Amino acid sequence: MTQLAKARAGITTPEMEAVAANEQVDVLLLRERIARGSVVIPANINHGGLVPSGIGEGLTMKVNANIGTSSDRADLDEELEKLRVAVEAGADSVMDLSTGGDIDQCRKKILELATVPIGTVPIYQAVVETVNQEGGVVHLSEDKIFEVIEKQSADGVDFITVHCGVTRSALDMLKRQGRVTDIVSRGGAFLTTWMLHHDRENPLYENYDRLLDIVKKYDVTLSLGDGLRPGCLADATDRAQIHELMTLGDLTKRAWEQDVQVMIEGPGHVPLNQIKANVLLQKQLCHNAPFYVLGPLVTDIAAGYDHVACAIGGAVAGEAGADFLCYVTPTEHLCLPGVADVREGVVVSKIAAHAADIARGHEGAIARDRKMAIARKNLDWEAQMELAIDPRKARKLRSENPPEEEDVCTMCGKFCAMKTVKDYFKSP
Amino acid sequence: MTQLAKARAGITTPEMEAVAANEQVDVLLLRERIARGSVVIPANINHGGLVPSGIGEGLTMKVNANIGTSSDRADLDEELEKLRVAVEAGADSVMDLSTGGDIDQCRKKILELATVPIGTVPIYQAVVETVNQEGGVVHLSEDKIFEVIEKQSADGVDFITVHCGVTRSALDMLKRQGRVTDIVSRGGAFLTTWMLHHDRENPLYENYDRLLDIVKKYDVTLSLGDGLRPGCLADATDRAQIHELMTLGDLTKRAWEQDVQVMIEGPGHVPLNQIKANVLLQKQLCHNAPFYVLGPLVTDIAAGYDHVACAIGGAVAGEAGADFLCYVTPTEHLCLPGVADVREGVVVSKIAAHAADIARGHEGAIARDRKMAIARKNLDWEAQMELAIDPRKARKLRSENPPEEEDVCTMCGKFCAMKTVKDYFKSP
Numbered sequence: 001m002t003q004l005a006k007a008r009a010g011i012t013t014p015e016m017e018a019v020a021a022n023e024q025v026d027v028l029l030l031r032e033r034i035a036r037g038s039v040v041i042p043a044n045i046n047h048g049g050l051v052p053s054g055i056g057e058g059l060t061m062k063v064n065a066n067i068g069t070s071s072d073r074a075d076l077d078e079e080l081e082k083l084r085v086a087v088e089a090g091a092d093s094v095m096d097l098s099t100g101g102d103i104d105q106c107r108k109k110i111l112e113l114a115t116v117p118i119g120t121v122p123i124y125q126a127v128v129e130t131v132n133q134e135g136g137v138v139h140l141s142e143d144k145i146f147e148v149i150e151k152q153s154a155d156g157v158d159f160i161t162v163h164c165g166v167t168r169s170a171l172d173m174l175k176r177q178g179r180v181t182d183i184v185s186r187g188g189a190f191l192t193t194w195m196l197h198h199d200r201e202n203p204l205y206e207n208y209d210r211l212l213d214i215v216k217k218y219d220v221t222l223s224l225g226d227g228l229r230p231g232c233l234a235d236a237t238d239r240a241q242i243h244e245l246m247t248l249g250d251l252t253k254r255a256w257e258q259d260v261q262v263m264i265e266g267p268g269h270v271p272l273n274q275i276k277a278n279v280l281l282q283k284q285l286c287h288n289a290p291f292y293v294l295g296p297l298v299t300d301i302a303a304g305y306d307h308v309a310c311a312i313g314g315a316v317a318g319e320a321g322a323d324f325l326c327y328v329t330p331t332e333h334l335c336l337p338g339v340a341d342v343r344e345g346v347v348v349s350k351i352a353a354h355a356a357d358i359a360r361g362h363e364g365a366i367a368r369d370r371k372m373a374i375a376r377k378n379l380d381w382e383a384q385m386e387l388a389i390d391p392r393k394a395r396k397l398r399s400e401n402p403p404e405e406e407d408v409c410t411m412c413g414k415f416c417a418m419k420t421v422k423d424y425f426k427s428p
Numbered sequence: 429m430t431q432l433a434k435a436r437a438g439i440t441t442p443e444m445e446a447v448a449a450n451e452q453v454d455v456l457l458l459r460e461r462i463a464r465g466s467v468v469i470p471a472n473i474n475h476g477g478l479v480p481s482g483i484g485e486g487l488t489m490k491v492n493a494n495i496g497t498s499s500d501r502a503d504l505d506e507e508l509e510k511l512r513v514a515v516e517a518g519a520d521s522v523m524d525l526s527t528g529g530d531i532d533q534c535r536k537k538i539l540e541l542a543t544v545p546i547g548t549v550p551i552y553q554a555v556v557e558t559v560n561q562e563g564g565v566v567h568l569s570e571d572k573i574f575e576v577i578e579k580q581s582a583d584g585v586d587f588i589t590v591h592c593g594v595t596r597s598a599l600d601m602l603k604r605q606g607r608v609t610d611i612v613s614r615g616g617a618f619l620t621t622w623m624l625h626h627d628r629e630n631p632l633y634e635n636y637d638r639l640l641d642i643v644k645k646y647d648v649t650l651s652l653g654d655g656l657r658p659g660c661l662a663d664a665t666d667r668a669q670i671h672e673l674m675t676l677g678d679l680t681k682r683a684w685e686q687d688v689q690v691m692i693e694g695p696g697h698v699p700l701n702q703i704k705a706n707v708l709l710q711k712q713l714c715h716n717a718p719f720y721v722l723g724p725l726v727t728d729i730a731a732g733y734d735h736v737a738c739a740i741g742g743a744v745a746g747e748a749g750a751d752f753l754c755y756v757t758p759t760e761h762l763c764l765p766g767v768a769d770v771r772e773g774v775v776v777s778k779i780a781a782h783a784a785d786i787a788r789g790h791e792g793a794i795a796r797d798r799k800m801a802i803a804r805k806n807l808d809w810e811a812q813m814e815l816a817i818d819p820r821k822a823r824k825l826r827s828e829n830p831p832e833e834e835d836v837c838t839m840c841g842k843f844c845a846m847k848t849v850k851d852y853f854k855s856p
Contacts, residue, residue: 099840099843131843188845189845232800232801233797272744301782303822304824311736315740316700335826336838347733351736354727355699368729373609377610398762401501413499416614420565
């Protein structure tokens with residue numbers, strides 16, 4: 001039985017207990033939300049050592065870090081170091097998007113070491129192996145897709161991205177309306193190529209029940225992918241994107257009928273003024289299933305700083321009700337991220353998530369900032385370092401620039417505002 | 429005659445022509461807005477070599493970079509390098525906040541080299557010299573403040589921050605309501621200390637006409653400072669802050685009566701969900717004078733990454749109508765920024781400003797992103813590098829991680845989504 005099935009049956013699982021304790025929410029309320037589908041706990045029955053984490057209504061916003069090899073750079077040790085650093089920096093989940101080297105080995109090793117939920121995109125492995133063996137994505141077989149999904153599910157993957165909403169009618173809309181960047185999702189691009197070449201429907205859409213049968217056995221959470229997400233601001237919120245979203249809403253209901261947990265993936269590149277509407281649309285069209293946003297990036301020109309464009313969009317999406325942020329690193333649109341980029345990406349996304357938690361009135365998040373404010377007022381530098389989102393970087397910057405007087409910093413030196421007025425106001 | 433006086437008299441100045449051409453707006457519309465006070469052109473008649481820049485209604489959002497020595501770190505050459513790097517990275521103005529070393533020399537040198545408008549906070553020099561000569565801020569004399577304002581104005585400073593709204597009644601409100609971080613503005617802290625010690629009113633408030641007489645001669649734009657801005661989320665949008673803002677609204681009208689240009693400075697540390705209300709309040713209470721926001725930082729715990737917390741808040745403030753962003757660097761709350769921090773701070777603030785311009789429907793900003801999207805679709809990497817907000821960093825990341833196939837990047841390698849589907853969709 002999946003977490004959803006148990007919630008519906010009125011069974012409180014150890015995973016629900018753990019999430020409720022960690023988030024300081026009532027476990028029965030949490031269970032009710034799981035039963036309604038507005039919260040998921042991605043927890044494959046085969047993922048040993050997993051510390052369960054919840055995503056959705058009433059919980060803190062979560063952050064995912066993508067790692068994984070590519071055909072151009074495949075170093076298992078480096079990927080394991082990215083895993084370690086991502087979790088250390090606060091990532092709530094990690095996706096292994098490997099498309100290079102020994103994909104099975106990389107995933108198994110990550111699952112063995114990871115205490116956070118692990119996600120994958122099975123179509124990547126299916127396509128990479130097909131291309132390497134047969135020369136092109138058009139040779140992909142339906143069975144190959146489902147074999148990979150079964151294998152990865154059996155290995156213990158907690159959630160998988162499946163681009164089931166890339167349907168022929170959505171592609172027709174895309175072609176009719178026209179787009180600047182067409183398709184920027186890798187999974188979406190593979191499926192589209194296959195569909196257009198063979199003049200066939202999306203196998204993940206046509207055989208959705210087969211997919212549900214597999215993932216249900218392991219309680220793999222479906223992350224219904226947005227293969228038609230906009231790849232630039234000009235394409236945002238267009239017919240193809242919204243058509244796919246509506247399909248994902250239908251598929252959400254069908255998954256719930258089979259007790260399968262579901263999240264919905266969302267854009268992408270979206271102008272700041274369209275983000276709120278995008279979140280509202282997802283919540284309405286997908287029956288309040290958790291929303292997992294890939295960005296949104298609020299400009300197309302921030303290459304080298306896309307983590308910042310993502311933090312702006314992610315915070316605003318979170319305030320509007322998004323539940324789960326996929327990080328973006330400084331190397332987005334340029335190259336595969338290295339270990340330092342992964343770290344930077346996670347911290348910056350955690351800032352966005354935290355800002356959203358505060359905006360949504362989360363008491364724990366608000367209390368954390370208040371503690372920092374009190375430490376600042378008291379010129380208590382040790383407490384300030386401890387309370388910083390990344391104590392290591394904060395300590396480094398301060399220690400490299402020691403002030404003459406220990407209770408201030410080199411920004412204002414002895415003319416510190418806090419120090420200037422402290423005799424006139426009582427300490428908090 | 430100031431730009432405001434000339435606009436009211438129906439005179440179109442070379443500065444207005446330059447701004448209108450640069451921003452591609454109608455010069456008569458621009459002049460009308462200057463006359464109404466919703467746009468300023470900070471352009472001291474003594475600042476030779478200035479390239480005029482406009483701030484306010486209908487113009488792109490501008491970014492200011494703070495530089496300047498401190499009592500702990502005073503190196504003129506380093507500050508001049510910060511100036512160079514800030515402007516190169518896109519800063520629209522620079523404030524010299526020096527409080528260490530030879531303050532006069534630093535300002536004169538910056539004014540000599542700067543083509544962008546230069547701002548200062550004269551009370552800093554007045555206090556530093558008083559403290560160094562007489563041992564404490566309480567020895568500050570009113571004449572000293574106005575002498576420094578006169579000197580800096582005569583030197584060619586284009587805008588000055590003056591904390592005229594830190595009044596006794598605002599301080600009473602602050603004390604009565606209570607705050608966590610009391611006063612975090614240096615200027616606000618100096619004035620408060622002086623006022624509470626001497627049991628006197630703020631000299632910049634009491635002698636506001638004297639201030640107007642000086643700045644009017646040189647067409648120095650007043651940046652009415654928020655000495656009582658919240659220094660943490662818990663203090664945001666409180667009575668002291670709003671009282672000061674209302675005073676600044678009164679002082680705006682009085683400045684306009686004397687043909688003096690005015691901007692209003694704003695918070696500070698503000699939760700994401702309060703930013704829009706803060707911008708609306710400023711526009712209402714200050715008669716649509718341009719809003720210059722110092723952040724807003726959407727969390728208190730981002731030390732080491734406060735530039736990101738500022739980008740989130742700045743973009744949202746911009747979308748809501750703020751006109752001018754004061755950058756924040758990664759060293760905020762930790763130490764004086766170095767040259768690399770200044771660069772990072774400017775680029776990240778420019779991203780926020782650009783995202784806001786797009787959200788406000790600015791055609792030029794939207795067109796720039798569209799060009800980047802087309803370059804991406806065409807796998808035109810040279811154009812992508814050119815169009816990036818920071819071509820140098822984008823080129824560096826890409827060249828350090830060369831892909832095997834030249835038309836992709838190492839993120840997806842040969843499995844690039846764009847490349848996969850390009851035969852199925854026409855090029856844009």
